[in-house]
Amino acid sequence: xxxxxxxxxxxxxxxxxxxxxxxxxxxxxxxxxxxxxxxxxxxxxxxxxxxxxxxxxxxxxxxxxxxxxxxxxxxxxxxxxxxxxxxxxxxxxxxxxxxxxxxxxxxxxxxxxxxxxxxxxxxxxxxxxxxxxxxxxxxxxxxxxxxxxxxxxxxxxxxxxxxxxxxxxxxxxxxxxxxxxxxxxxxxxxxxxxxxxxxxxxxxxxxxxxxxxxxxxxxxxxxxxxxxxxxxxxxxxxxxxxxxxxxxxxxxxxxxxxxxxxxxxxxxxxxxxxxxxxxxxxxxxxxxx
Amino acid sequence: xxxxxxxxxxxxxxxxxxxxxxxxxxxxxxxxxxxxxxxxxxxxxxxxxxxxxxxxxxxxxxxxxxxxxxxxxxxxxxxxxxxxxxxxxxxxxxxxxxxxxxxxxxxxxxxxxxxxxxxxxxxxxxxxxxxxxxxxxxxxxxxxxxxxxxxxxxxxxxxxxxxxxxxxxxxxxxxxxxxxxxxxxxxxxxxxxxxxxxxxxxxxxxxxxxxxxxxxxxxxxxxxxxxxxxxxxxxxxxxxxxxxxxxxxxxxxxxxxxxxxxxxxxxxxxxxxxxxxxxxxxxxxxxxxxxxxxxxxxxxxxxxxxxxxxxxxxxxxxxxxxxxxxxxxxxxxxxxxxxxxxxxxxxxxxxxxxxxxxxxxxxxxxxxxxxxxxxxxxxxxxxxxxxxxxxxxxxxxxxxxxxxxxxxxxxxxxxxxxxxxxxxxxxxxxxxxxxxxxxxxxxxxxxxxxxxxxxxxxxx
Numbered sequence: 001x002x003x004x005x006x007x008x009x010x011x012x013x014x015x016x017x018x019x020x021x022x023x024x025x026x027x028x029x030x031x032x033x034x035x036x037x038x039x040x041x042x043x044x045x046x047x048x049x050x051x052x053x054x055x056x057x058x059x060x061x062x063x064x065x066x067x068x069x070x071x072x073x074x075x076x077x078x079x080x081x082x083x084x085x086x087x088x089x090x091x092x093x094x095x096x097x098x099x100x101x102x103x104x105x106x107x108x109x110x111x112x113x114x115x116x117x118x119x120x121x122x123x124x125x126x127x128x129x130x131x132x133x134x135x136x137x138x139x140x141x142x143x144x145x146x147x148x149x150x151x152x153x154x155x156x157x158x159x160x161x162x163x164x165x166x167x168x169x170x171x172x173x174x175x176x177x178x179x180x181x182x183x184x185x186x187x188x189x190x191x192x193x194x195x196x197x198x199x200x201x202x203x204x205x206x207x208x209x210x211x212x213x214x215x216x217x218x219x220x221x222x223x224x225x226x227x228x229x230x231x232x233x234x235x236x237x238x239x240x241x242x243x244x245x246x247x248x249x250x251x252x253x254x255x256x257x258x259x260x261x262x263x264x265x266x267x268x269x270x271x272x273x274x275x276x277x278x279x280x281x282x283x284x285x286x287x288x289x
Numbered sequence: 290x291x292x293x294x295x296x297x298x299x300x301x302x303x304x305x306x307x308x309x310x311x312x313x314x315x316x317x318x319x320x321x322x323x324x325x326x327x328x329x330x331x332x333x334x335x336x337x338x339x340x341x342x343x344x345x346x347x348x349x350x351x352x353x354x355x356x357x358x359x360x361x362x363x364x365x366x367x368x369x370x371x372x373x374x375x376x377x378x379x380x381x382x383x384x385x386x387x388x389x390x391x392x393x394x395x396x397x398x399x400x401x402x403x404x405x406x407x408x409x410x411x412x413x414x415x416x417x418x419x420x421x422x423x424x425x426x427x428x429x430x431x432x433x434x435x436x437x438x439x440x441x442x443x444x445x446x447x448x449x450x451x452x453x454x455x456x457x458x459x460x461x462x463x464x465x466x467x468x469x470x471x472x473x474x475x476x477x478x479x480x481x482x483x484x485x486x487x488x489x490x491x492x493x494x495x496x497x498x499x500x501x502x503x504x505x506x507x508x509x510x511x512x513x514x515x516x517x518x519x520x521x522x523x524x525x526x527x528x529x530x531x532x533x534x535x536x537x538x539x540x541x542x543x544x545x546x547x548x549x550x551x552x553x554x555x556x557x558x559x560x561x562x563x564x565x566x567x568x569x570x571x572x573x574x575x576x577x578x579x580x581x582x583x584x585x586x587x588x589x590x591x592x593x594x595x596x597x598x599x600x601x602x603x604x605x606x607x608x609x610x611x612x613x614x615x616x617x618x619x620x621x622x623x624x625x626x627x628x629x630x631x632x633x634x635x636x637x638x639x640x641x642x643x644x645x646x647x648x649x650x651x652x653x654x655x656x657x658x659x660x661x662x663x664x665x666x667x668x669x670x671x672x673x674x675x676x677x678x679x680x681x682x683x684x685x686x687x688x689x690x691x692x693x694x695x696x697x698x699x700x701x702x703x704x705x706x707x708x709x710x711x712x713x714x715x716x717x718x719x720x721x722x723x724x725x726x727x728x729x730x731x732x733x734x735x736x737x738x739x740x741x742x743x744x745x746x747x748x749x
Contacts, residue, residue, distance in 0.1 A: 004702045005711030006321075013698060037392035038680025039385070039687060046677035049399050053669040056403030060410035067414045131417055131643060137636055139417055139643030153638060157645040159414045160652070169414065284716040 011276045018269035025262035028253035035251040044250045051250060055243045058236055061161050065233045068159065068169060069226065075133045075170055076222040078126045082182070083219070085123070086212040089116040089186055093205030096193050110193035117186040121148065124177050136172030143173040148183040150174045161232045171221050180214035181207070291339065291346060293743070297736045299336075299349035303729035306333055306352040310722040313355055314715050321710035325494025327357040328710045329486065357486035360707045364493055365507065367704055368500045370697045372557040375501040377690040379562025381683070383450060387566075387574070388683040390442050391676055399672040401435040402655070404428050409652050412633055416645040417604060422628035429612070429623045436582050440618035443575055450567040451542040457502050457560040458533045458544060464499045465516065465530035468492060472513040473528035499524075504557030519554035522546050541567055570682060574675070579617040581671050584658040586615035592647070592654040593632050601632035601647045606639050608632070609647070 028034055038045040096109040125142045126133050135143035135152030143152035152173045158166040177183055185207040192204040310331040320326040332355065336348030394400055405428040412421045471492040478485035496516065499505050505524070508515045512527035524531055524546075534545045543552040544560070553568070555561045595601040595608035603609055609632025615621035625631070635646025655668040 002706050002711075004705040005709045005714070006705050009698060009701065013694075037388050037683075038676045039388045039683035040680075042677050042680030042684050045680045046673045048394070049673035049676050050669060052394055052399060053403050056400075056407055057410075060407035063407070064410055064414050067411065071414070129415070129418065131415070135643070137634075137641040137644035137646075138638075141640055151640075153636070153641045153644075155636060155641065155644065157413075157416065157643070158649075159645065160410070160649060166649075284713040288716065288720070 007279065008276075011272060011279070014272045015269060015276070018265050018272055021265035022262060022269060025258045025265055028258040029255060029262065032253055032255070033251050034253040034258075041251075048247065048250045051243060051247050055240070055247070057163070058239050058243060062233065062236045062240070064159060064161055065229050065236065068161070068167065069229055069233075071128055071133070071169065072222055072226050072229070074126070074128045076219070076226065078123050078133065079176070079215075079219045079222065082120055082123050083212065083216060085116045085119050086182070086186075086208060086215065089113050089189060089208050090205055090212065092116070093189050093193070093201060093208060097198050097201035097205055106193050110190050113186065113190045113193060117183070117190060120177075120182060120186065121146070124173060133170060134173035134176060136170075136174070144177065144183075148187065150178050161229065162235070165232065167225050167228055167232075168221070171218055176215065176218050180218060181211045182215055185211040291341070293736050293739055295346075296732060300729045300732035300736065302336070302349045302351065303732070304726060306331075306350040307722045307726040307729060309352040311719065311726070314719050314722065317710045318712070318715050321712070321715075325490055325497065326710070327359040327486070327490055327708035329355050329357050332356055355484055355486065357490065358708050359490075359493075360704065363700065363704050363707065367697070367700045368493075368497055368505065368507065370693065370700050371497050372500040372504060374690075374693040374697045375558040376556075376562040376565070377686065377693045379453075379559040380566055381686040381690045383446065383563060383566040384570070384679075384683040384686045386446050387443070387571070387679055390439065390446075391679050396435065397672075398432070398435045398439060399669065399676075401428070401432040402668060402672070405432045406652060406655075409648060412631070413645050413648040413652070416633040416648065417643050419628060422604070422631050422633075425631055426623065426625070426628050433613070433621045433623050436578070436615070436618040436621035440575070440578060440582075440621075443571060443578070444619070447541060447567055447571050450563050450571075451537070453563050454542045454544065454560065454567075455535050457558075457563065458535050461499065461502050461524075461560070462530075462532045464495055464502070465524045465532070468495050468499065468516065469525050469528050469530035471495065472525065475513055476528070500558060502558045503560045504555060518546070519551045519556070520549070522549065522551065540572075574679065575618075577671075577675060579619075581658075581668065581675075582615045582618040582621045585655055585668050586613035586621060588658050589613055589651065589654040592650040595632065599650075600635060600637055602634040602636065602642070602644075603632045604629035604634075604642050606634075606642055 027036065035041045035044050035048065092109050092113050096106055096113075101109075121144055124134055124144045131139035132141065132143050132152070135141060137155045137157060138151070138153040141151055144150060150173055154172050154174050156172050157169045159169055160166050185204065189201070189204040189208055192200045196204065310333065313329050313331040317328050332353045334351050334353045336351050338345040339348055391397060405425075408421070408424040408428040412418075412425050415421045471488055475485045475488045475492065478488060492514075496505065496507065496514070499516070503524075504518050506517045506521075508517065510527075514525075515523060515527070516525040517523050522531075524533075531547055535542050536545060537543075543550050544555060544564075545551065552564060555564055590611045590613060592599075593601060593609050593612040595610075601609035607630075610630070611624050612631075613621065614624045633646075633648050633651075634642055634644035636642075636644040658668060658671075
């Protein structure tokens with residue numbers, strides 16, 4: 001049988017194939033990715049689109065957790081200062097209600113408690129990055145007036161920190177300060193220190209103490225949310241790792257495999273080239289001298 | 290009994306014949322790298338014997354012609370396979386352009402959509418912050434331009450394909466004209482009884498080139514091959530060729546042959562591949578993308594705008610309006626430019642502008658596209674499916690193209706094993722003819738010496 005005398009096309013095709021293999025392996029090694037266009041692996045590329053969306057969503061939740069952490073920590077430490085002030089008012093009230101004191105001394109204590117009251121009002125009107133922390137969903141207006149009335153809203157925002165998980169961004173000011181009678185009891189204590197009897201002062205101090213207990217129990221919502229955020233954050237971080245490993249499974253290159261493919265392709269390429277060089281050298285003409 | 294002159298005549302004819310054979314060999318060697326060339330062999334036949342009484346003498350050799358070694362069936366299969374290869378490689382090239390368009394995971398629609406969601410999420414925790422609102426608008430504009438750019442690029446590819454259609458049609462016309470011309474020359478040569486194999490080689494090669502461009506059917510007739518295309522309309526009949534023409538229409542450039550629109554019937558060759566992608570694949574992708582753009586805009590607007598029980602309010606306490614406007618991916622746009630117009634709030638109370646009550650429904654808007662057209666309810670599933678469709682089509686086109694390439698190469702190898710020029714073979718033949726030539730020349734010398742002997746006979 002007569003054979004095809006022109007084998008260049010076959011060898012060229014083989015050389016081109018091995019060069020293609022080299023390029024593919026090199027690209028995988030340099031980019032670290034097995035799938036760099038949808039046609040490389042249509043199913044993985046499509047799944048990668050969903051993976052990217054999940055990663056982006058997860059990152060956005062993590063970002064939200066960071067923002068909320070800062071905001072809630074500020075709020076919680078502000079409320080911590082309120083607790084300190086209330087405790088101070090209680091000890092002032094206790095002192096003012098037991099010892100026989102001169103009226104000027106009581107007046108001084110009353111002024112001190114008034115200072116506490118002013119301090120609490122100032123803390124209750126704390127703003128974080130331009131938004132009032134304790135005005136509910138009314139964040140643009142100072143929630144408490146100088147006469148201790150509440151101008152904020154009784155609603156609070158919910159923010160998603162997971163696909164099926166939301167947290168409240170805070171407790172509205174009326175729940176924290178009005179319902180607990182923080183302002184009312186402090187105001188009453190100031191009045192009683194100025195004009196009341198020992199018994200009345202003691203009763204007023206006891207009211208402040210009650211207010212403190214009620215306030216503290218409202219405040220625990222912040223601690224709880226911060227705890228929740230901690231567990232959410234660790235879930236989101238572990239989810240991030242899962243998604244990253246999923247991404248690697250979908251489109252990441254197996255570098256060891258790619259390096260071995262590259263070595264193989266270089267070898268095959270060399271073999272094809274040397275075959276071409278050897279085979280094309282000799283014809284009958286070489287033997288006819 | 291023939292005399293010495295008879296031998297001289299025989300030797301001269303032998304010299305002529307071997308000379309002719311050497312010419313054929315030389316021509317083979319000269320054309321060993323010519324596309325479409327089929328090797329030729331000299332036809333040497335025995336001369337008619339001369340009868341003299343009981344004896345019959347051979348009258349030497351006659352150089353009776355040159356024959357091209359060609360397998361017509363194989364040539365036909367190569368022509369068909371070339372057509373398939375033209376089709377698959379045109380499709381692959383075009384699909385690869387679209388594939389590249391969807392390779393970018395950082396600036397595509399999907400990525401911009403995710404970025405848009407991320408800004409909404411951050412708006413959710415700081416609904417009044419102007420930075421958060423501005424980022425939402427920026428991301429929305431980026432998403433809009435991702436839709437616009439993708440639509441524009443698909444459009445550009447289609448436009449480019451129209452240019453290719455025109456270019457292919459021009460090439461086809463040039464080739465059919467040349468083939469008709471060769472047909473005329475071949476029949477003329479045949480009428481005059483001269484050798485037409487070179488012309489036929491050229492015609493085969495041009496037909497092969499034509500098959501690369503368009504579906505061609507070859508029917509052999511008395512006047513040479515008739516070439517028809519698509520619906521059976523003739524491109525070449527004998528020495529006449531019929532030119533294709535193009536006309537730009539709203540859905541792209543159409544191809545006409547003798548007044549008929551044959552665009553949808555062209556299924557092979559480069560032209561067929563280009564038309565297949567332009568008319569069957571791209572419109573599907575574009576329609577899906579347009580549907581997606583308008584569905585998403587509608588769903589998002591529904592969540593953003595205040596209506597009935599779904600009350601939404603912007604930072605100024607005004608009811609929310611439309612956020613996007615789109616009837617297609619090309620005109621997808623953000624309608625609001627003032628960040629305070631983003632309706633994040635669901636609270637009607639004038640001062641409760643810090644509410645984020647509507648953000649959750651904005652975020653989930655893309656999860657419930659109420660459309661009859663798209664099979665996926667969530668926009669992320671849709672864009673994932675789009676990537677799969679394009680990737681898969683390109684992947685298949687790739688494997689089809691390599692299959693066609695392989696079978697075409699195998700056929701060409703087969704053809705070469707019949708018609709290809711081998712240096713070794715030609716060299717061996719050259720030696721044979723050279724030896725025969727030398728031997729015939731020797732006969733002339735010998736006859737010359739014998740004649741001299743005869744002429745000097747008795748002179749001593």
